[in-house]
Amino acid sequence: MDSQAEALLERVGALLRTYLTSSTDREAPVVRFAGPEQLREAFRQAGVSLELDEPQAPLEVEALVRAVETTLAYSVRTQHPRFFNQNFAGADPVAVLGDWLAAALNSTVATYEAAPVFTLMEKAVVARLARVAGLSPAEGVLNPGGSMSNLSALHLARHRALPEALREGMHAGPRLVAFTSEQSHFSLERAMALTGMGRESLVKVPCDESGRMRPDALEEAVRQARDQGARPFFVNATAGTTVLGAFDPLPELAEVARTHGMWLHVDGCHGASVLFSERHRHLMRGVEAAASLVWNPHKMLGITQQCSVLLVRHPGMLRECFSTRAAYLFQQDKHHVEEDLGEQSFLCARRADSVKLWLTWKLRGDAGFAHRLEHALELAAYTAERVRQDERFRLAFPPSFSHVCFWWVPPELRPLEDWSAPEVHARLHQLSVAIKDRMQREGTMMIGYQPLAGRPNFFRLLFINPAVTRDDVDTTLELMDRYGSELA
Numbered sequence: 097m098d099s100q101a102e103a104l105l106e107r108v109g110a111l112l113r114t115y116l117t118s119s120t121d122r123e124a125p126v127v128r129f130a131g132p133e134q135l136r137e138a139f140r141q142a143g144v145s146l147e148l149d150e151p152q153a154p155l156e157v158e159a160l161v162r163a164v165e166t167t168l169a170y171s172v173r174t175q176h177p178r179f180f181n182q183n184f185a186g187a188d189p190v191a192v193l194g195d196w197l198a199a200a201l202n203s204t205v206a207t208y209e210a211a212p213v214f215t216l217m218e219k220a221v222v223a224r225l226a227r228v229a230g231l232s233p234a235e236g237v238l239n240p241g242g243s244m245s246n247l248s249a250l251h252l253a254r255h256r257a258l259p260e261a262l263r264e265g266m267h268a269g270p271r272l273v274a275f276t277s278e279q280s281h282f283s284l285e286r287a288m289a290l291t292g293m294g295r296e297s298l299v300k301v302p303c304d305e306s307g308r309m310r311p312d313a314l315e316e317a318v319r320q321a322r323d324q325g326a327r328p329f330f331v332n333a334t335a336g337t338t339v340l341g342a343f344d345p346l347p348e349l350a351e352v353a354r355t356h357g358m359w360l361h362v363d364g365c366h367g368a369s370v371l372f373s374e375r376h377r378h379l380m381r382g383v384e385a386a387a388s389l390v391w392n393p394h395k396m397l398g399i400t401q402q403c404s405v406l407l408v409r410h411p412g413m414l415r416e417c418f419s420t421r422a423a424y425l426f427q428q429d430k431h432h433v434e435e436d437l438g439e440q441s442f443l444c445a446r447r448a449d450s451v452k453l454w455l456t457w458k459l460r461g462d463a464g465f466a467h468r469l470e471h472a473l474e475l476a477a478y479t480a481e482r483v484r485q486d487e488r489f490r491l492a493f494p495p496s497f498s499h500v501c502f503w504w505v506p507p508e509l510r511p512l513e514d515w516s517a518p519e520v521h522a523r524l525h526q527l528s529v530a531i532k533d534r535m536q537r538e539g540t541m542m543i544g545y546q547p548l549a550g551r552p553n554f555f556r557l558l559f560i561n562p563a564v565t566r567d568d569v570d571t572t573l574e575l576m577d578r579y580g581s582e583l584a
């Protein structure tokens with residue numbers, strides 16, 4: 097290593113160590129809110145412009161250290177116990193180290209010859225996750241994110257329905273139609289476009305009042321598609337929807353899929369981790385019937401991003417769909433070519449995402465993952481109960497899994513009975529935006545809001561980070577009430 101890089105390693109290593117050991121510090125702001133111009137200015141103040149100059153002169157180590165400090169100061173602290181904005185939070189520091197280990201070794205998990213240990217770690221992780229899900233025999237592969245895993249699953253399902261498409265594209269066959277709930281993740285729509293089947297061939301099936309796909313509505317949608325001469329081939333069931341945390345009824349959907357010869361895919365990006373909890377794994381009942389399952393350890397398990405696993409119940413099919421036998425990478429006469437994972441994925445270069453999961457799992461054990469899940473669900477139950485008993489708030493939907501969705505209610509609307517009257521609707525809709533603005537400016541917390549199913553913008557508190565306590569929930573609700581009251 098050259099002396100400059102070594103000096104940087106010393107300095108930045110120390111900064112990151114301090115950051116990580118104090119990352120759940122409640123006194124630090126969750127975010128130091130700044131628009132793009134303020135951010136550029138902050139970097140200028142630190143003596144490093146955010147833009148790359150023309151020509152870009154090589155800078156001193158000190159300037160780079162200041163750039164890293166500025167980056168740390170203005171980035172969102174996603175480890176903070178009041179960061180609830182997305183469905184990741186509170187990365188396990190062991191996973192951070194795993195990322196570092198993988199980066200330091202900088203290989204690509206395409207071939208055994210270039211990544212022997214990572215290849216075996218990935219296989220170990222896939223095999224054990226498949227057993228936890230009850231999906232053996234299964235094979236699988238890690239992908240950069242659930243969107244890529246969903247796309248891959250759709251590709252496999254289409255291959256089963258229309259094998260010619262792999263070589264000839266979509267011209268020859270019938271119109272293939274896929275089904276997913278109206279509250280499922282947007283990646284399915286993108287995947288339909290990318291695989292050439294088209295967004296309009298994805299039917300959005302209605303949900304019940306808790307956000308679960310209705311099996312009777314699926315049955316009806318399949319019948320309609322058949323009547324129109326299309327061929328139903330794929331059902332995506334969501335285990336833990338993005339907004340409400342709802343679990344589609346897997347046994348019933350599996351039955352409809354079986355009756356009509358469709359591939360059942362379970363998008364468990366968010367919810368599949370509940371399989372680690374003996375107490376709550378019943379939510380995933382029926383997953384054994386899935387042809388494929390996507391599971392994102394980078395969500396509820398606190399593995400650093402990205403870490404997504406696609407499990408498939410048809411051994412050999414990933415290879416069948418992705419293998420190209422590129423003679424310059426997968427030489428058939430070299431050592432251990434049968435171990436190469438690169439033929440099971442769309443990607444060429446592939447990060448060693450299994451390493452961080454493997455290390456974290458080994459240190460925390462199954463019990464560590466179970467504890468993470470149970471802690472999160474216990475806090476969600478506590479929050480739902482608090483919100484229910486306090487007329488300053490009102491649940492927008494029945495609470496489900498790790499999610500609690502609610503409004504702050506202004507004094508003149510308490511107790512809130514009917515959110516749907518136009519003036520009430522408009523007021524609640526706008527108040528969520530205004531309260532979010534306050535929390536961002538003050539940097540005290542981050543919580544996402546959104547409208548859904550006709551409801552005006554509501555807040556979604558979802559629990560993932562093991563550092564969050566009941567006190568943090570109380571503080572969060574009181575802060576929300578303070579901002580709301582000041583605005584109202």
Ligand SMILES: *Cc1c(COP(=O)(O)O)cnc(C)c1O
Binds near residue numbers: 241244283
């Ligand atoms: C997060 C999520 C995805 C997308 O996963 P990425 O890793 O963000 O691409 C898909 N489906 C569900 C249900 C999710 O929660």
